[in-house]
Amino acid sequence: MIYVVGIGPGSKEMMTLEAIKAMEDADVIVGYKTYINLITEFIQDKEVVQNGMRQEIDRCKQAVEIAKTGKKVAVISSGDAGIYGMAGLILELTTKEEQEVSVKVIPGVTTSIGAAAILGAPIMHDFCHISLSDLLTPWEVIEKRLKLAADADFVICLYNPRSKGRSEHLARAFEIMGEFKGGNTPVGIVKDVGREKEEKFVCTFDTMDFERVDMTTMVVIGNKSTFIHDDLMITPRGYTV
The missing domain is CATH 3.40.1010.10 (Tetrapyrrole methylase, N-terminal domain)
Structure with a gap:
């Protein structure tokens, strides 16, 4: 067994x-x-x-x-x-x-779910996971997935966003998504989810600080409806409130 x-x-x-x-x-x-x-x-x-x-x-x-x-x-x-x-x-x-x-x-609590709870409610609507590691997936495939996910206005959760050997991948990912994501799009950064050194940062697409990010970080990029309130990211499901 x-x-x-x-x-x-x-x-x-x-x-x-x-x-x-x-x-x-x-x-x-x-x-x-x-x-x-x-x-x-x-x-x-x-x-x-x-x-x-x-x-x-x-x-x-x-x-x-x-x-x-x-x-x-x-x-x-x-x-x-x-x-x-x-x-x-x-x-x-x-x-x-x-x-x-x-x-x-x-099953276990994956990092995107743990990070989402810390950030508020950023993945209340359709979202996807994309890993920026090209060790097992060709980078051109990753670029295509980033472009199509951003074009479809998914909330995007980035795994393996930035390492010493791939320090420019995250910036390139934002460049690709930037064709479809506005500068005010909320972005959440959570480091070491559920661990002693856990940290949370909320910013916008245009004010994203790539240097904050490493391999133990989850990056969550909102959709066109996502907004920031009291340092929390909220993506409306579509309820009338």
Whole structure:
């Protein structure tokens, strides 16, 4: 049995009861070492398999092999395991196994939802997730998605917005969206959602400060109806009030 567990942004308060139960039930915990450090209270004397970034395939293959021995394995993802997490990779691998391996995906609070609650109500209407990481997706595909999402007036949640190796991607994304997003469009920036160093900033499209953003940041760009009130972003659903 493999539990693919979304642990939320990292704090216990934002973990689901099902996620905690799955981790407690598992014999082995498998995950990226940074995420393992967020769940130490649930590990206790369990066997732990951990490695670094960009080693997802090796990590998931190990989890499958361990599960085939009869042990219960919890594979950890931050946020939700099915949103840029390990659920898809685990299921891809297990479908190729001759021996049946049971998989249960445990949902978690993804960063966009956590950030939205901190910002107010920015994703009350249609929204989308776009990752600015081109490690697995060609940049030209990302540019097309940004343009079409902005043209369709989606609220846009940007994952993996800016890193040392991709410091200009966010500015380029804003340049692309700027064809369709007005300068007064509200933008929310939330760093380290649900963690000790959590920070929130609300600005507009034209006053966006890219230097505030790193890989632990969620950037939420409003639609044409989104407005700012008392440092909160609000996107009307369309109710008559």
